[in-house]
Amino acid sequence: MRRWQRRASPLSLSIAVLLAWPGISPAVGREYFWNFRNTTTTPGEWLDYKPSTSGWYPDKGHGTSNVPRYDSEQLGSSPEGLRLIASSETKSPRPSDIRSGIIWSRRAFLFGTFRVRAQFPSGTGLWPAIWLVTPPDRLLSGEIDIVEGFGSRPDIIQSTLHPWKAAHENSQECVLLYLQGEIDRSFHPHSPCARIPLRAGLANTDTTRFHEYKVVWSPKRVTWYFDGVSYYSTTSNVPQMPMNLVINLGVSVKNQWDGAPDESTGLPKDVVVESVSIKTPR
Numbered sequence: 001m002r003r004w005q006r007r008a009s010p011l012s013l014s015i016a017v018l019l020a021w022p023g024i025s026p027a028v029g030r031e032y033f034w035n036f037r038n039t040t041t042t043p044g045e046w047l048d049y050k051p052s053t054s055g056w057y058p059d060k061g062h063g064t065s066n067v068p069r070y071d072s073e074q075l076g077s078s079p080e081g082l083r084l085i086a087s088s089e090t091k092s093p094r095p096s097d098i099r100s101g102i103i104w105s106r107r108a109f110l111f112g113t114f115r116v117r118a119q120f121p122s123g124t125g126l127w128p129a130i131w132l133v134t135p136p137d138r139l140l141s142g143e144i145d146i147v148e149g150f151g152s153r154p155d156i157i158q159s160t161l162h163p164w165k166a167a168h169e170n171s172q173e174c175v176l177l178y179l180q181g182e183i184d185r186s187f188h189p190h191s192p193c194a195r196i197p198l199r200a201g202l203a204n205t206d207t208t209r210f211h212e213y214k215v216v217w218s219p220k221r222v223t224w225y226f227d228g229v230s231y232y233s234t235t236s237n238v239p240q241m242p243m244n245l246v247i248n249l250g251v252s253v254k255n256q257w258d259g260a261p262d263e264s265t266g267l268p269k270d271v272v273v274e275s276v277s278i279k280t281p282r
Helices: none
Strands: 005-008 018-020 030-035 082-086 102-109 112-119 126-133 143-149 156-162 173-178 194-197 211-217 222-226 229-234 243-251 269-279
Touching (some): 126 211
Antiparallel strands (some): 143 156, 156 173
């Protein structure tokens, strides 16, 4: 089976440009599909490592975090999908001791519908993420976090729009979605995010099961979906620059996100990506 398909897609009358990183001819009205069952990435379409992101912050000298260390050897195939594996040679690893997997699209997209069907792991300190971000050789000018997970709380996900302008961000818009249907305000009590329960009939699930994470990004609006149901939308600070799609299994550190991994994390753990679908509008 071909892992990559491209065909015309009459999605909208909006004009969009599909750019590549580092560059291909512009294209509009395309559909891209990758089926990752029993296979790994297509080298011409995906990077299997984290490229240097020093271009994001040319005047600050950061954007090149080594936590965790992303390594192409941390990818594996399975009947369920592509595995992004976090592992360590020590029983009680520091975040910097952990190696993990990432895939980064070579293409950069301006607007479209992005679907990823994936399964996240549980375990303190794990930080799975699916996101769109400015190409790494350009000044950071946009980021849409389709979904970020919390290893210690697989019943909660976060989605965020980061309104980066020339590598600076004064605010962000985000939402915490409670997959069990009940809001727990003791979780990250100082978070600025809106808190929304997954609607009745879809609740009582968590990220350790396969789900479809989707975002529709148009010139004037961004809308997030969980298993086909929209749960948040915004018209503020919508990015207007091309972005790459990134999927990774990160780890956090003490007093950040989900805290640092510990013995209870139970490495190795993995994100499993079953498929990725991208549609760009006309």
